[in-house]
Amino acid sequence: MDLYDFVINSPNFSDEVKKTAQEFRDFHLGKEIDDDNSLFELKNIELAKPVEDPKELIKLKNVLGLELSIKDLLFGSKNLPFVLMTNIPNGIAETLVEKLGHLGEKIELKSVK
Known part of the structure; x- marks a missing residue:
């Protein structure tokens, strides 16, 4: 076995x-x-709903390991959908979204074409 x-x-x-x-x-x-x-399917992680609370933006940045500044993230959160990460394996993308807790409800995983 x-x-x-x-x-x-x-x-x-x-x-x-x-x-x-x-x-x-x-x-x-x-x-x-x-x-x-x-x-193994590749996904893009996109912010689909607005995030107003700066603390949530910081959590999003930290959990996803984004190199964007908070200012850029705030700007992007007001221009939806906003791509946060590209070409992420589905399993990893789902795990990252789960780590975001309730904030994950504002995220969408889109298949890479």
């Missing part, structure tokens, strides 16, 4: 972890992965 099978079949891991292990195993075996749920 390989590590992927161990994780997938173990009762000690969440369904999300098992799904991720399955996708990685399928990727390594060269199988097709459902593009809608793929952790």
Whole structure:
């Protein structure tokens, strides 16, 4: 049994972890992965709703590791949609949005074309 099978079949891991292990195993075996749920699909992280509170802008900057100044971020937040990050793997993008908590509701993940 390989590590992927161990994780997938173990009762000690969440369904999300098992799904991720399955996708990685399928990727390594060269199988097709459902593009809608793929952790490897590239996404842009966009601010879709206005953020007025400067503290929320700072949190957005820190969690996403943005190199934009707060002034530029404030300007962008008033000109929506505003692209914050580009070409981010879906799994990482979803994790970053989750870390934003309620602020993540103002974010959209857009597939890179």
